[in-house]
Amino acid sequence: MSSLTHQIWCMAPCLRCCKIYFASMRTLIRSCMAATVVPAAEAVGHVCRHVRLNIRRDAPEDPDLLVV
Numbered sequence: 001m002s003s004l005t006h007q008i009w010c011m012a013p014c015l016r017c018c019k020i021y022f023a024s025m026r027t028l029i030r031s032c033m034a035a036t037v038v039p040a041a042e043a044v045g046h047v048c049r050h051v052r053l054n055i056r057r058d059a060p061e062d063p064d065l066l067v068v
Helices: 002-050
Strands: none
Touching: none
């Protein structure tokens, strides 16, 4: 069997099957992430929306203070 025949009759169908399989896996993973990660990220975003930072240049070097 020549190399070109091998590529046409063996590799091309195998690659096509992999493409179909990975497309369905991508759809499944995308659906699972949309159901779990997206709501969690939105919740964290709503919590962090009102966070304000007050950066002070004259803050002491004491690490126990909560001054940024």
